[in-house]
Amino acid sequence: MAPKIFIDGEHGTTGLQIRTRMAGRRDVELLSIPEAERRNAALREDMLNSADIAILCLPDDASKEAVQMVSANNNVRVIDTSTAFRVNPGWAYGFAEMDGAQADRIKAARFVANPGCYPTGAIGLIRPLRAAGILPDGYPVTVNAVSGYTGGGKQMIAQMENPDHPDAITAPHFLYGLPLTHKHVPEMTVHGLLDRAPIFSPSVGKFAQGMIVQVPLHLDDLAEGATMESIHAALVAHYAGQDIVSVVPLAESKGLARVNAVELEGKDTMKLFVFGTPGASQVNLVALLDNLGKGASGAAVQNMDLMLAS
Ligand SMILES: NC(=O)C1=CN([C@@H]2O[C@H](COP(=O)(O)OP(=O)(O)OC[C@H]3O[C@@H](n4cnc5c(N)ncnc54)[C@H](OP(=O)(O)O)[C@@H]3O)[C@@H](O)[C@H]2O)C=CC1
Ligand SMILES: CC(=O)N[C@@H](CCC(=O)OP(=O)(O)O)C(=O)O
Known part of the structure:
Protein backbone atom coordinates (compact mmCIF):
# COMPACT_ATOMS: atom_id res chain seq x y z
CA MET A 1 0.00 0.00 0.00
CA ALA A 2 1.31 3.47 -0.89
CA PRO A 3 2.29 5.55 2.14
CA LYS A 4 -0.23 8.24 3.02
CA ILE A 5 0.93 11.86 3.08
CA PHE A 6 -1.11 14.72 4.53
CA ILE A 7 -0.02 18.31 3.97
CA ASP A 8 -1.54 20.41 6.76
CA GLY A 9 -1.67 23.92 5.28
CA GLU A 10 -1.86 22.49 1.74
CA HIS A 11 -3.61 25.64 0.47
CA GLY A 12 -0.87 28.02 1.60
CA THR A 13 2.25 29.05 -0.31
CA THR A 14 4.60 26.27 0.85
CA GLY A 15 1.88 23.62 0.92
CA LEU A 16 0.72 24.36 -2.62
CA GLN A 17 4.26 24.06 -3.95
CA ILE A 18 4.68 20.71 -2.21
CA ARG A 19 1.44 19.54 -3.82
CA THR A 20 2.70 20.67 -7.23
CA ARG A 21 5.90 18.69 -6.72
CA MET A 22 3.90 15.58 -5.74
CA ALA A 23 1.44 15.79 -8.65
CA GLY A 24 1.63 12.68 -10.75
CA ARG A 25 3.43 10.59 -8.13
CA ARG A 26 1.98 7.12 -7.86
CA ASP A 27 4.23 5.92 -5.04
CA VAL A 28 2.40 7.97 -2.39
CA GLU A 29 -1.26 8.61 -1.57
CA LEU A 30 -2.05 12.24 -0.87
CA LEU A 31 -4.71 12.86 1.81
CA SER A 32 -6.45 16.19 1.34
CA ILE A 33 -9.13 18.41 2.85
CA PRO A 34 -11.09 21.06 0.93
CA GLU A 35 -9.77 24.61 1.14
CA ALA A 36 -12.92 25.80 2.93
CA GLU A 37 -12.24 23.26 5.72
CA ARG A 38 -8.55 24.12 6.12
CA ARG A 39 -9.05 25.41 9.67
CA ASN A 40 -11.43 22.61 10.74
CA ALA A 41 -9.44 21.26 13.69
CA ALA A 42 -11.41 17.98 14.02
CA LEU A 43 -10.94 17.14 10.34
CA ARG A 44 -7.26 18.07 10.45
CA GLU A 45 -6.73 15.92 13.54
CA ASP A 46 -8.37 13.00 11.77
CA MET A 47 -6.23 13.45 8.64
CA LEU A 48 -3.06 13.98 10.65
CA ASN A 49 -3.64 10.72 12.50
CA SER A 50 -4.41 8.82 9.28
CA ALA A 51 -1.11 9.81 7.65
CA ASP A 52 2.19 7.95 7.56
CA ILE A 53 3.92 11.29 7.11
CA ALA A 54 2.29 14.64 7.96
CA ILE A 55 3.94 17.69 6.38
CA LEU A 56 3.06 20.82 8.35
CA CYS A 57 2.98 24.06 6.33
CA LEU A 58 1.51 26.26 9.03
CA PRO A 59 2.51 29.18 11.24
CA ASP A 60 4.54 28.19 14.34
CA ASP A 61 1.62 28.07 16.81
CA ALA A 62 -0.55 25.96 14.50
CA SER A 63 2.41 23.61 13.93
CA LYS A 64 2.82 23.12 17.67
CA GLU A 65 -0.90 22.31 17.94
CA ALA A 66 -0.67 19.83 15.06
CA VAL A 67 2.28 18.06 16.71
CA GLN A 68 0.20 17.79 19.90
CA MET A 69 -2.57 16.18 17.86
CA VAL A 70 -0.27 13.31 16.77
CA SER A 71 1.98 13.12 19.82
CA ALA A 72 0.37 9.92 21.13
CA ASN A 73 0.33 8.23 17.70
CA ASN A 74 3.72 6.69 16.95
CA ASN A 75 2.57 5.64 13.48
CA VAL A 76 2.68 9.24 12.24
CA ARG A 77 5.98 10.86 11.27
CA VAL A 78 6.16 14.62 10.89
CA ILE A 79 8.00 17.12 8.70
CA ASP A 80 7.43 20.65 10.02
CA THR A 81 8.24 23.61 7.76
CA SER A 82 7.81 26.26 10.47
CA THR A 83 10.43 27.71 12.81
CA ALA A 84 8.95 25.96 15.85
CA PHE A 85 11.27 22.93 16.19
CA ARG A 86 14.42 23.78 14.25
CA VAL A 87 16.71 23.99 17.26
CA ASN A 88 14.88 21.33 19.27
CA PRO A 89 17.33 18.47 19.95
CA GLY A 90 14.47 15.95 19.72
CA TRP A 91 14.01 16.81 16.05
CA ALA A 92 16.28 15.97 13.11
CA TYR A 93 17.26 19.10 11.18
CA GLY A 94 16.18 18.54 7.58
CA PHE A 95 19.27 19.75 5.72
CA ALA A 96 20.59 16.45 4.37
CA GLU A 97 23.83 17.87 2.91
CA MET A 98 24.94 19.79 6.00
CA ASP A 99 27.12 16.90 7.14
CA GLY A 100 27.89 13.34 6.16
CA ALA A 101 25.52 11.73 8.71
CA GLN A 102 22.51 14.03 8.32
CA ALA A 103 20.68 12.13 5.57
CA ASP A 104 20.72 9.00 7.76
CA ARG A 105 19.45 11.01 10.75
CA ILE A 106 16.54 12.25 8.62
CA LYS A 107 15.83 8.74 7.32
CA ALA A 108 15.55 7.39 10.86
CA ALA A 109 13.67 10.30 12.43
CA ARG A 110 10.06 10.49 13.50
CA PHE A 111 10.22 14.29 13.67
CA VAL A 112 12.05 16.35 11.01
CA ALA A 113 12.32 20.15 11.11
CA ASN A 114 12.58 21.56 7.60
CA PRO A 115 15.17 24.37 7.53
CA GLY A 116 14.37 28.04 6.98
N1 LIG B 1 7.07 30.93 2.07
C1 LIG B 1 8.34 30.50 2.20
O1 LIG B 1 9.23 30.77 1.34
C2 LIG B 1 8.73 29.69 3.38
C3 LIG B 1 7.84 29.38 4.39
N2 LIG B 1 8.24 28.61 5.46
C4 LIG B 1 7.34 28.31 6.57
O2 LIG B 1 6.27 27.51 6.11
C5 LIG B 1 5.12 27.71 6.93
C6 LIG B 1 3.97 28.09 6.01
O3 LIG B 1 4.31 29.34 5.39
P1 LIG B 1 3.64 29.84 4.06
O4 LIG B 1 3.21 28.70 3.24
O5 LIG B 1 4.57 30.83 3.49
O6 LIG B 1 2.37 30.59 4.69
P2 LIG B 1 0.95 30.91 4.05
O7 LIG B 1 0.37 31.99 4.89
O8 LIG B 1 1.07 31.13 2.59
O9 LIG B 1 0.11 29.56 4.28
C7 LIG B 1 -0.19 29.08 5.57
C8 LIG B 1 -1.41 28.20 5.47
O10 LIG B 1 -1.72 27.70 6.76
C9 LIG B 1 -3.08 27.97 7.05
N3 LIG B 1 -3.28 28.14 8.48
C10 LIG B 1 -2.88 29.18 9.26
N4 LIG B 1 -3.23 28.97 10.54
C11 LIG B 1 -3.87 27.79 10.58
C12 LIG B 1 -4.47 27.03 11.61
N5 LIG B 1 -4.50 27.45 12.89
N6 LIG B 1 -5.03 25.83 11.29
C13 LIG B 1 -5.03 25.39 10.03
N7 LIG B 1 -4.48 26.06 8.99
C14 LIG B 1 -3.91 27.25 9.28
C15 LIG B 1 -3.39 29.23 6.30
O11 LIG B 1 -4.77 29.40 6.14
P3 LIG B 1 -5.40 30.88 5.96
O12 LIG B 1 -5.38 31.14 4.49
O13 LIG B 1 -6.76 30.72 6.52
O14 LIG B 1 -4.57 31.83 6.74
C16 LIG B 1 -2.65 28.96 4.99
O15 LIG B 1 -3.39 28.16 4.12
C17 LIG B 1 5.46 28.85 7.90
O16 LIG B 1 5.79 28.32 9.16
C18 LIG B 1 6.65 29.51 7.22
O17 LIG B 1 7.45 30.16 8.16
C19 LIG B 1 9.50 28.10 5.51
C20 LIG B 1 10.42 28.38 4.55
C21 LIG B 1 10.12 29.25 3.43
C1 LIG C 1 10.52 37.28 3.02
C2 LIG C 1 10.10 36.79 4.38
O1 LIG C 1 9.29 37.42 5.06
N1 LIG C 1 10.64 35.69 4.78
C3 LIG C 1 10.31 35.06 6.03
C4 LIG C 1 11.06 33.80 6.19
C5 LIG C 1 10.59 32.72 5.27
C6 LIG C 1 11.02 31.38 5.77
O2 LIG C 1 12.09 30.88 5.63
O3 LIG C 1 10.15 30.80 6.57
P1 LIG C 1 10.51 30.34 8.01
O4 LIG C 1 10.46 31.56 8.83
O5 LIG C 1 9.52 29.33 8.39
O6 LIG C 1 11.85 29.79 7.96
C7 LIG C 1 10.67 35.94 7.22
O7 LIG C 1 11.64 36.68 7.17
O8 LIG C 1 10.02 35.76 8.27
Whole structure:
Protein backbone atom coordinates (compact mmCIF):
# COMPACT_ATOMS: atom_id res chain seq x y z
CA MET A 1 0.00 0.00 0.00
CA ALA A 2 1.31 3.47 -0.89
CA PRO A 3 2.29 5.55 2.14
CA LYS A 4 -0.23 8.24 3.02
CA ILE A 5 0.93 11.86 3.08
CA PHE A 6 -1.11 14.72 4.53
CA ILE A 7 -0.02 18.31 3.97
CA ASP A 8 -1.54 20.41 6.76
CA GLY A 9 -1.67 23.92 5.28
CA GLU A 10 -1.86 22.49 1.74
CA HIS A 11 -3.61 25.64 0.47
CA GLY A 12 -0.87 28.02 1.60
CA THR A 13 2.25 29.05 -0.31
CA THR A 14 4.60 26.27 0.85
CA GLY A 15 1.88 23.62 0.92
CA LEU A 16 0.72 24.36 -2.62
CA GLN A 17 4.26 24.06 -3.95
CA ILE A 18 4.68 20.71 -2.21
CA ARG A 19 1.44 19.54 -3.82
CA THR A 20 2.70 20.67 -7.23
CA ARG A 21 5.90 18.69 -6.72
CA MET A 22 3.90 15.58 -5.74
CA ALA A 23 1.44 15.79 -8.65
CA GLY A 24 1.63 12.68 -10.75
CA ARG A 25 3.43 10.59 -8.13
CA ARG A 26 1.98 7.12 -7.86
CA ASP A 27 4.23 5.92 -5.04
CA VAL A 28 2.40 7.97 -2.39
CA GLU A 29 -1.26 8.61 -1.57
CA LEU A 30 -2.05 12.24 -0.87
CA LEU A 31 -4.71 12.86 1.81
CA SER A 32 -6.45 16.19 1.34
CA ILE A 33 -9.13 18.41 2.85
CA PRO A 34 -11.09 21.06 0.93
CA GLU A 35 -9.77 24.61 1.14
CA ALA A 36 -12.92 25.80 2.93
CA GLU A 37 -12.24 23.26 5.72
CA ARG A 38 -8.55 24.12 6.12
CA ARG A 39 -9.05 25.41 9.67
CA ASN A 40 -11.43 22.61 10.74
CA ALA A 41 -9.44 21.26 13.69
CA ALA A 42 -11.41 17.98 14.02
CA LEU A 43 -10.94 17.14 10.34
CA ARG A 44 -7.26 18.07 10.45
CA GLU A 45 -6.73 15.92 13.54
CA ASP A 46 -8.37 13.00 11.77
CA MET A 47 -6.23 13.45 8.64
CA LEU A 48 -3.06 13.98 10.65
CA ASN A 49 -3.64 10.72 12.50
CA SER A 50 -4.41 8.82 9.28
CA ALA A 51 -1.11 9.81 7.65
CA ASP A 52 2.19 7.95 7.56
CA ILE A 53 3.92 11.29 7.11
CA ALA A 54 2.29 14.64 7.96
CA ILE A 55 3.94 17.69 6.38
CA LEU A 56 3.06 20.82 8.35
CA CYS A 57 2.98 24.06 6.33
CA LEU A 58 1.51 26.26 9.03
CA PRO A 59 2.51 29.18 11.24
CA ASP A 60 4.54 28.19 14.34
CA ASP A 61 1.62 28.07 16.81
CA ALA A 62 -0.55 25.96 14.50
CA SER A 63 2.41 23.61 13.93
CA LYS A 64 2.82 23.12 17.67
CA GLU A 65 -0.90 22.31 17.94
CA ALA A 66 -0.67 19.83 15.06
CA VAL A 67 2.28 18.06 16.71
CA GLN A 68 0.20 17.79 19.90
CA MET A 69 -2.57 16.18 17.86
CA VAL A 70 -0.27 13.31 16.77
CA SER A 71 1.98 13.12 19.82
CA ALA A 72 0.37 9.92 21.13
CA ASN A 73 0.33 8.23 17.70
CA ASN A 74 3.72 6.69 16.95
CA ASN A 75 2.57 5.64 13.48
CA VAL A 76 2.68 9.24 12.24
CA ARG A 77 5.98 10.86 11.27
CA VAL A 78 6.16 14.62 10.89
CA ILE A 79 8.00 17.12 8.70
CA ASP A 80 7.43 20.65 10.02
CA THR A 81 8.24 23.61 7.76
CA SER A 82 7.81 26.26 10.47
CA THR A 83 10.43 27.71 12.81
CA ALA A 84 8.95 25.96 15.85
CA PHE A 85 11.27 22.93 16.19
CA ARG A 86 14.42 23.78 14.25
CA VAL A 87 16.71 23.99 17.26
CA ASN A 88 14.88 21.33 19.27
CA PRO A 89 17.33 18.47 19.95
CA GLY A 90 14.47 15.95 19.72
CA TRP A 91 14.01 16.81 16.05
CA ALA A 92 16.28 15.97 13.11
CA TYR A 93 17.26 19.10 11.18
CA GLY A 94 16.18 18.54 7.58
CA PHE A 95 19.27 19.75 5.72
CA ALA A 96 20.59 16.45 4.37
CA GLU A 97 23.83 17.87 2.91
CA MET A 98 24.94 19.79 6.00
CA ASP A 99 27.12 16.90 7.14
CA GLY A 100 27.89 13.34 6.16
CA ALA A 101 25.52 11.73 8.71
CA GLN A 102 22.51 14.03 8.32
CA ALA A 103 20.68 12.13 5.57
CA ASP A 104 20.72 9.00 7.76
CA ARG A 105 19.45 11.01 10.75
CA ILE A 106 16.54 12.25 8.62
CA LYS A 107 15.83 8.74 7.32
CA ALA A 108 15.55 7.39 10.86
CA ALA A 109 13.67 10.30 12.43
CA ARG A 110 10.06 10.49 13.50
CA PHE A 111 10.22 14.29 13.67
CA VAL A 112 12.05 16.35 11.01
CA ALA A 113 12.32 20.15 11.11
CA ASN A 114 12.58 21.56 7.60
CA PRO A 115 15.17 24.37 7.53
CA GLY A 116 14.37 28.04 6.98
CA CYS A 117 15.17 29.46 3.57
CA TYR A 118 17.81 31.98 4.73
CA PRO A 119 19.45 29.48 7.12
CA THR A 120 19.76 26.94 4.28
CA GLY A 121 22.03 29.40 2.45
CA ALA A 122 23.86 30.65 5.53
CA ILE A 123 24.47 27.23 7.10
CA GLY A 124 25.39 25.83 3.70
CA LEU A 125 28.22 28.37 3.52
CA ILE A 126 29.30 28.55 7.17
CA ARG A 127 29.10 25.02 8.57
CA PRO A 128 31.74 23.42 6.28
CA LEU A 129 34.21 26.17 7.22
CA ARG A 130 33.55 25.72 10.94
CA ALA A 131 33.88 21.94 10.59
CA ALA A 132 37.18 22.34 8.69
CA GLY A 133 38.58 24.74 11.32
CA ILE A 134 38.84 27.61 8.82
CA LEU A 135 36.30 29.88 10.55
CA PRO A 136 37.65 30.34 14.09
CA ASP A 137 35.80 30.72 17.40
CA GLY A 138 34.61 34.27 17.99
CA TYR A 139 34.63 35.33 14.34
CA PRO A 140 31.99 38.10 13.89
CA VAL A 141 29.93 36.53 11.10
CA THR A 142 27.47 38.66 9.14
CA VAL A 143 24.75 37.33 6.86
CA ASN A 144 23.15 39.66 4.31
CA ALA A 145 20.33 38.37 2.16
CA VAL A 146 17.54 39.12 -0.30
CA SER A 147 14.47 36.93 -0.71
CA GLY A 148 11.64 36.74 -3.21
CA TYR A 149 8.42 38.03 -1.69
CA THR A 150 6.74 34.58 -1.58
CA GLY A 151 8.98 34.05 1.47
CA GLY A 152 6.45 36.13 3.40
CA GLY A 153 3.57 33.73 2.55
CA LYS A 154 0.04 34.60 1.40
CA GLN A 155 -0.01 37.88 3.28
CA MET A 156 3.14 39.35 1.75
CA ILE A 157 2.22 38.04 -1.70
CA ALA A 158 -1.03 40.02 -1.46
CA GLN A 159 0.82 43.12 -0.21
CA MET A 160 3.31 42.96 -3.09
CA GLU A 161 0.92 41.98 -5.89
CA ASN A 162 -2.24 43.93 -5.05
CA PRO A 163 -1.80 47.72 -5.18
CA ASP A 164 -5.23 48.13 -3.53
CA HIS A 165 -4.22 46.08 -0.48
CA PRO A 166 -4.62 48.23 2.67
CA ASP A 167 -0.94 47.55 3.52
CA ALA A 168 0.33 47.42 -0.07
CA ILE A 169 4.13 47.46 -0.35
CA THR A 170 5.35 49.58 -3.24
CA ALA A 171 9.10 49.42 -2.56
CA PRO A 172 10.99 47.42 -5.22
CA HIS A 173 13.46 46.31 -2.54
CA PHE A 174 13.32 46.79 1.23
CA LEU A 175 15.31 45.88 4.32
CA TYR A 176 13.56 44.41 7.35
CA GLY A 177 14.56 42.58 10.51
CA LEU A 178 16.05 45.92 11.55
CA PRO A 179 16.18 45.16 15.33
CA LEU A 180 18.56 42.27 14.39
CA THR A 181 16.42 39.70 16.21
CA HIS A 182 15.11 37.73 13.22
CA LYS A 183 13.69 34.32 14.15
CA HIS A 184 16.27 32.56 11.95
CA VAL A 185 19.30 33.68 13.99
CA PRO A 186 19.16 30.81 16.55
CA GLU A 187 18.95 28.26 13.75
CA MET A 188 21.90 29.77 11.88
CA THR A 189 23.92 29.81 15.10
CA VAL A 190 23.17 26.23 16.20
CA HIS A 191 23.42 24.44 12.86
CA GLY A 192 26.14 26.77 11.56
CA LEU A 193 28.18 25.54 14.58
CA LEU A 194 28.80 29.18 15.54
CA ASP A 195 29.80 30.20 19.06
CA ARG A 196 28.65 33.76 18.44
CA ALA A 197 25.31 34.78 16.90
CA PRO A 198 25.68 36.28 13.41
CA ILE A 199 24.39 39.73 12.48
CA PHE A 200 21.59 38.89 10.05
CA SER A 201 20.22 41.54 7.68
CA PRO A 202 17.41 40.20 5.46
CA SER A 203 15.63 42.02 2.64
CA VAL A 204 12.90 41.40 0.08
CA GLY A 205 12.91 42.20 -3.63
CA LYS A 206 10.01 42.61 -6.03
CA PHE A 207 10.36 39.14 -7.51
CA ALA A 208 8.33 36.10 -6.49
CA GLN A 209 10.86 33.33 -5.94
CA GLY A 210 14.61 33.38 -5.47
CA MET A 211 17.20 34.16 -2.84
CA ILE A 212 20.78 35.36 -2.44
CA VAL A 213 22.54 34.88 0.92
CA GLN A 214 25.96 36.52 1.41
CA VAL A 215 28.61 35.89 4.07
CA PRO A 216 31.59 38.23 3.57
CA LEU A 217 34.83 37.24 5.33
CA HIS A 218 38.20 38.87 6.13
CA LEU A 219 40.89 36.27 5.39
CA ASP A 220 43.31 37.80 7.94
CA ASP A 221 40.91 36.85 10.75
CA LEU A 222 40.43 33.23 9.64
CA ALA A 223 42.69 30.27 10.43
CA GLU A 224 46.28 30.90 9.39
CA GLY A 225 46.88 30.39 5.69
CA ALA A 226 43.21 30.60 4.65
CA THR A 227 42.85 31.76 1.06
CA MET A 228 40.08 32.11 -1.46
CA GLU A 229 41.30 28.84 -2.97
CA SER A 230 41.45 26.92 0.33
CA ILE A 231 37.93 28.07 1.28
CA HIS A 232 36.65 27.00 -2.11
CA ALA A 233 38.41 23.63 -1.77
CA ALA A 234 36.84 23.06 1.66
CA LEU A 235 33.36 23.69 0.25
CA VAL A 236 34.02 21.41 -2.74
CA ALA A 237 35.23 18.62 -0.44
CA HIS A 238 32.24 19.04 1.88
CA TYR A 239 29.66 18.78 -0.90
CA ALA A 240 31.31 15.98 -2.89
CA GLY A 241 29.13 12.99 -3.75
CA GLN A 242 25.68 14.60 -3.98
CA ASP A 243 23.91 16.67 -6.61
CA ILE A 244 21.68 19.11 -4.71
CA VAL A 245 24.27 21.61 -3.44
CA SER A 246 26.94 22.55 -6.00
CA VAL A 247 30.02 24.70 -5.58
CA VAL A 248 30.67 26.84 -8.65
CA PRO A 249 34.27 26.42 -9.89
CA LEU A 250 36.49 29.46 -9.23
CA ALA A 251 37.36 29.66 -12.93
CA GLU A 252 33.64 30.11 -13.65
CA SER A 253 32.79 32.54 -10.85
CA LYS A 254 35.80 34.77 -11.74
CA GLY A 255 34.13 35.45 -15.09
CA LEU A 256 30.80 36.55 -13.58
CA ALA A 257 29.82 40.22 -13.45
CA ARG A 258 26.61 39.65 -11.47
CA VAL A 259 24.50 37.05 -9.68
CA ASN A 260 20.82 36.84 -10.62
CA ALA A 261 18.54 36.23 -7.60
CA VAL A 262 15.95 34.35 -9.68
CA GLU A 263 18.35 32.06 -11.56
CA LEU A 264 17.22 28.95 -9.66
CA GLU A 265 13.48 29.79 -9.61
CA GLY A 266 11.50 26.54 -9.66
CA LYS A 267 14.58 24.42 -8.91
CA ASP A 268 15.29 22.47 -5.71
CA THR A 269 19.07 22.86 -5.87
CA MET A 270 21.46 25.41 -4.32
CA LYS A 271 24.62 26.95 -5.80
CA LEU A 272 27.50 28.24 -3.68
CA PHE A 273 30.08 30.76 -4.91
CA VAL A 274 33.35 32.11 -3.52
CA PHE A 275 33.96 35.61 -4.88
CA GLY A 276 37.01 37.85 -4.47
CA THR A 277 40.36 38.59 -6.03
CA PRO A 278 43.11 35.95 -5.76
CA GLY A 279 45.80 37.14 -3.36
CA ALA A 280 43.58 39.82 -1.78
CA SER A 281 42.44 39.78 1.85
CA GLN A 282 38.67 39.41 1.55
CA VAL A 283 36.16 36.94 0.12
CA ASN A 284 32.39 37.01 -0.26
CA LEU A 285 30.64 33.65 0.08
CA VAL A 286 27.32 33.55 -1.76
CA ALA A 287 24.47 31.03 -1.76
CA LEU A 288 21.84 31.10 -4.51
CA LEU A 289 18.54 29.21 -4.11
CA ASP A 290 14.79 29.40 -4.56
CA ASN A 291 13.22 30.27 -1.19
CA LEU A 292 10.39 27.87 -2.05
CA GLY A 293 12.70 25.23 -3.60
CA LYS A 294 15.67 24.11 -1.50
CA GLY A 295 14.47 26.85 0.90
CA ALA A 296 11.13 25.17 1.72
CA SER A 297 8.92 22.94 -0.45
CA GLY A 298 11.71 21.24 -2.43
CA ALA A 299 13.55 20.44 0.80
CA ALA A 300 10.34 19.08 2.37
CA VAL A 301 9.82 16.66 -0.54
CA GLN A 302 13.51 15.68 -0.38
CA ASN A 303 13.10 14.94 3.34
CA MET A 304 9.89 12.99 2.73
CA ASP A 305 11.70 10.85 0.16
CA LEU A 306 14.55 10.18 2.61
CA MET A 307 12.04 9.17 5.30
CA LEU A 308 10.19 6.90 2.87
CA ALA A 309 13.49 5.24 1.92
CA SER A 310 14.15 4.17 5.51
N1 LIG B 1 7.07 30.93 2.07
C1 LIG B 1 8.34 30.50 2.20
O1 LIG B 1 9.23 30.77 1.34
C2 LIG B 1 8.73 29.69 3.38
C3 LIG B 1 7.84 29.38 4.39
N2 LIG B 1 8.24 28.61 5.46
C4 LIG B 1 7.34 28.31 6.57
O2 LIG B 1 6.27 27.51 6.11
C5 LIG B 1 5.12 27.71 6.93
C6 LIG B 1 3.97 28.09 6.01
O3 LIG B 1 4.31 29.34 5.39
P1 LIG B 1 3.64 29.84 4.06
O4 LIG B 1 3.21 28.70 3.24
O5 LIG B 1 4.57 30.83 3.49
O6 LIG B 1 2.37 30.59 4.69
P2 LIG B 1 0.95 30.91 4.05
O7 LIG B 1 0.37 31.99 4.89
O8 LIG B 1 1.07 31.13 2.59
O9 LIG B 1 0.11 29.56 4.28
C7 LIG B 1 -0.19 29.08 5.57
C8 LIG B 1 -1.41 28.20 5.47
O10 LIG B 1 -1.72 27.70 6.76
C9 LIG B 1 -3.08 27.97 7.05
N3 LIG B 1 -3.28 28.14 8.48
C10 LIG B 1 -2.88 29.18 9.26
N4 LIG B 1 -3.23 28.97 10.54
C11 LIG B 1 -3.87 27.79 10.58
C12 LIG B 1 -4.47 27.03 11.61
N5 LIG B 1 -4.50 27.45 12.89
N6 LIG B 1 -5.03 25.83 11.29
C13 LIG B 1 -5.03 25.39 10.03
N7 LIG B 1 -4.48 26.06 8.99
C14 LIG B 1 -3.91 27.25 9.28
C15 LIG B 1 -3.39 29.23 6.30
O11 LIG B 1 -4.77 29.40 6.14
P3 LIG B 1 -5.40 30.88 5.96
O12 LIG B 1 -5.38 31.14 4.49
O13 LIG B 1 -6.76 30.72 6.52
O14 LIG B 1 -4.57 31.83 6.74
C16 LIG B 1 -2.65 28.96 4.99
O15 LIG B 1 -3.39 28.16 4.12
C17 LIG B 1 5.46 28.85 7.90
O16 LIG B 1 5.79 28.32 9.16
C18 LIG B 1 6.65 29.51 7.22
O17 LIG B 1 7.45 30.16 8.16
C19 LIG B 1 9.50 28.10 5.51
C20 LIG B 1 10.42 28.38 4.55
C21 LIG B 1 10.12 29.25 3.43
C1 LIG C 1 10.52 37.28 3.02
C2 LIG C 1 10.10 36.79 4.38
O1 LIG C 1 9.29 37.42 5.06
N1 LIG C 1 10.64 35.69 4.78
C3 LIG C 1 10.31 35.06 6.03
C4 LIG C 1 11.06 33.80 6.19
C5 LIG C 1 10.59 32.72 5.27
C6 LIG C 1 11.02 31.38 5.77
O2 LIG C 1 12.09 30.88 5.63
O3 LIG C 1 10.15 30.80 6.57
P1 LIG C 1 10.51 30.34 8.01
O4 LIG C 1 10.46 31.56 8.83
O5 LIG C 1 9.52 29.33 8.39
O6 LIG C 1 11.85 29.79 7.96
C7 LIG C 1 10.67 35.94 7.22
O7 LIG C 1 11.64 36.68 7.17
O8 LIG C 1 10.02 35.76 8.27
